[in-house]
Amino acid sequence: MTGVGRARFAITFDGEEIPVEEGQTIAAALIASGRRSWRTTRGSGAPRGVFCGIGVCFDCLATVNGRPNVRACLATARPGDAVTMQDGTGHADDAV
Amino acid sequence: MSTTTPDVIVIGAGIVGASCAHALAAAGMRVAVVERGGIAAGTTSGGEGNILVSDKEPGPELELALLSARLWRGLAEDLGEASLEYEPKGGVVVARSADTAAALASLATHQRAAGVLVDDLDADGLFGLEPNLARDVSGGAWYPQDAQVQPMLATASLLRRARSNGAEVHAGTAVTAFVRDSGGEMTGVRTDSGAVPKLSAPWVINAAGTWAGEVAALAGTPLPILPRRGFILVTEPLPRVVRHKVYTAEYVANVASSDADLQTSVVIEGTRGGTVLIGASRERVGFDRTMSLEVIRRLAAQAIGLFPFLADVSLLRTYLGFRPYCPDHLPVIGEDPRAPGLIHACGHEGAGIGLAAATAHLLAQHVTGRPADLDLAPFRPDRFADVTAVPA
Numbered sequence: 001m002t003g004v005g006r007a008r009f010a011i012t013f014d015g016e017e018i019p020v021e022e023g024q025t026i027a028a029a030l031i032a033s034g035r036r037s038w039r040t041t042r043g044s045g046a047p048r049g050v051f052c053g054i055g056v057c058f059d060c061l062a063t064v065n066g067r068p069n070v071r072a073c074l075a076t077a078r079p080g081d082a083v084t085m086q087d088g089t090g091h092a093d094d095a096v
Numbered sequence: 097m098s099t100t101t102p103d104v105i106v107i108g109a110g111i112v113g114a115s116c117a118h119a120l121a122a123a124g125m126r127v128a129v130v131e132r133g134g135i136a137a138g139t140t141s142g143g144e145g146n147i148l149v150s151d152k153e154p155g156p157e158l159e160l161a162l163l164s165a166r167l168w169r170g171l172a173e174d175l176g177e178a179s180l181e182y183e184p185k186g187g188v189v190v191a192r193s194a195d196t197a198a199a200l201a202s203l204a205t206h207q208r209a210a211g212v213l214v215d216d217l218d219a220d221g222l223f224g225l226e227p228n229l230a231r232d233v234s235g236g237a238w239y240p241q242d243a244q245v246q247p248m249l250a251t252a253s254l255l256r257r258a259r260s261n262g263a264e265v266h267a268g269t270a271v272t273a274f275v276r277d278s279g280g281e282m283t284g285v286r287t288d289s290g291a292v293p294k295l296s297a298p299w300v301i302n303a304a305g306t307w308a309g310e311v312a313a314l315a316g317t318p319l320p321i322l323p324r325r326g327f328i329l330v331t332e333p334l335p336r337v338v339r340h341k342v343y344t345a346e347y348v349a350n351v352a353s354s355d356a357d358l359q360t361s362v363v364i365e366g367t368r369g370g371t372v373l374i375g376a377s378r379e380r381v382g383f384d385r386t387m388s389l390e391v392i393r394r395l396a397a398q399a400i401g402l403f404p405f406l407a408d409v410s411l412l413r414t415y416l417g418f419r420p421y422c423p424d425h426l427p428v429i430g431e432d433p434r435a436p437g438l439i440h441a442c443g444h445e446g447a448g449i450g451l452a453a454a455t456a457h458l459l460a461q462h463v464t465g466r467p468a469d470l471d472l473a474p475f476r477p478d479r480f481a482d483v484t485a486v487p488a
Contacts, residue, residue, distance in 0.1 A: 042333060042370055058412060068332070069332040069333075069410055088335075089332070089333045089334050089335055089370055091332075091334050091335055091337075091409075092335055
């Protein structure tokens, strides 16, 4: 769907520019760019992207501007958002 | 469809009912479990899976907890730790002030005399066990016998083993009436199920959790069992940032309290799945399932006070449960003299997961006529002078 007169801007995924239309979620922008996964599971490292698409299943988690576990299907993209592949919990530095 | 007459009917497929079914089936009894909802769908699914000796003062409940902790270790060996998510991780109790630390040390002394393994800790000892702990702590105690299971998984695993030993489980089947003979002895139950409209057995066990008072009333043997509401917060999955079961010393006072007002004392633990669970609030509000932002805020603030890194961690969700409590805060375990053949196994308050193993073990001894490992007199069903004189 292409919105008439909507602003267009860019976010990045692992440093690569992704075009976004104003109002799109991060998940929508990533899918529109041809990506299907942006996280790996903490057990087996399997790839994950959108599953439910409505904020319930917590499958589409991504690291956004350094913050892990953001639900990409609910987070509206903002100009300059830096999305990065999330490995496992995304909190590896906190382990003791 | 039943092909044989059971020896025992268990009402309730929560952790207590499942433990009873497992223990009785293992002892060679034919068991039928009836559950009005789903497996572990009531009281059991609203808790955390604590197996604690640390939060109990010396007395009959501590003896029950010590026996149960030992039995859970045996179940984990028998069924496999993974099938229960059994984690013998131990408990760390934290005192935030010198006064609280002194009170905790005194409690630990009495517990030690009663057979609890406990080491006093200074602040450095606490940091050694929990490096992410807040620095403004005075002291604490280490309880290596404290453990944890995943309560729904444990319930399912116990029922699976019971089934393999011949037990039948009828979910979605509510008991509508008790059947007694002319002498008053329990002979069975009627249900709302077309498949099993009536079940007959010489023994019936009431393991209906927070709703055990309703079941007892239906049987004509009222018990003062009421719900106490508790909230749990669930964080996003994290690496191993909380190593043990960690709680503040105030929790022990709250567990034993009869105050109706909201009480919160933070209890924090990691899970196999990576989420961190944050409890534990206590309120007497009946069966009100309304989400309370006030309680959530208080628990979150207290948790951050204990583990400051939690300030930057997101919550995924919260849930609540109802802990079945009696006025004297002891469970009801034993045969009811008002209805011979009827056994109650309920009223465990917030300790039902932990106490389930010993409850089942002792009742299996009773049903099979073996000598009891522990005196059940403190838990007898007819100990309440007036079952109606209970605050709502």
